[in-house]
Amino acid sequence: MKNVRPILYTKIGCPWCVEAREVLDRRGIVYEERSVTNATTAAAEIQRLAGPTKAPVLDWSGEILADFGAAELEAFLGARIPSEKGRS
Numbered sequence: 001m002k003n004v005r006p007i008l009y010t011k012i013g014c015p016w017c018v019e020a021r022e023v024l025d026r027r028g029i030v031y032e033e034r035s036v037t038n039a040t041t042a043a044a045e046i047q048r049l050a051g052p053t054k055a056p057v058l059d060w061s062g063e064i065l066a067d068f069g070a071a072e073l074e075a076f077l078g079a080r081i082p083s084e085k086g087r088s
Contacts, residue, residue: 004061005032009046011055012037019070020056027077 008024008031010017024031034042036055050057050066058065058073065076 005030006061007032007034007059009034009036009042009049009055009057009059011035014055016054016067016069017056020058020068020073023070023073023077027081029077029081 006024006029008017008020010020010033012035021033034045036043036046046053046055046057049059049064054067056066056068058068058076060076060080065073068076
């Protein structure tokens with residue numbers, strides 16, 4: 001069964017993780033956040049999903065976006081969520 005809620009894997013002190021949270025929050029996307037800094041289970045999950053990588057990693061119903069910045073996240077979300085621009 002695919003995830004209903006996206007999972008955002010983050011590390012403490014990661015500026016890209018802060019940006020990712022801000023983008024998701026601004027868009028009103030409800031997500032689960034899992035810190036991989038001290039959690040061995042979450043760290044193992046991120047390793048399995050994205051291989052050796054830097055945070056953040058987003059699991060969007062099985063689609064993985066790894067080691068990204070705000071612009072890459074916006075593009076990823078834009079391809080999956082209809083835009084509200086231009087709607088009345």
